Amino acid sequence: MNTQIQFQRFLPLDTLTTQTPVLFIDSHAPLADLHACVAERLSALHKLLTIFACCPLCDSNPADLTTVTNIARLLLQDANxxxxxxxxRCLSA
Structure with a gap:
């Protein structure tokens, strides 16, 4: 008997901007590919925040901080x- 739990194949990514989902995660994709997706986003977020942390905030346009915050939130939400x-998948295996 197969005891593995079947998950919905395509799961919507969380969004704050649309009423209906537009982007989806293939929950049946290979774990290595899902891991690579998370790693890519976390790495990009780390680099972005490192660059911003090294810049003096007094030289920044206030709109830049909002832009960076929105980019960071999107990358982190996707990764999450x-x-x-x-x-x-790992807990059900």
């Missing part, structure tokens, strides 16, 4: 959504 799928 994909990580949730990885975690569910």
């Amino acid at each position: 959504d994909v990580f949730d799928v990885v975690q569910q």
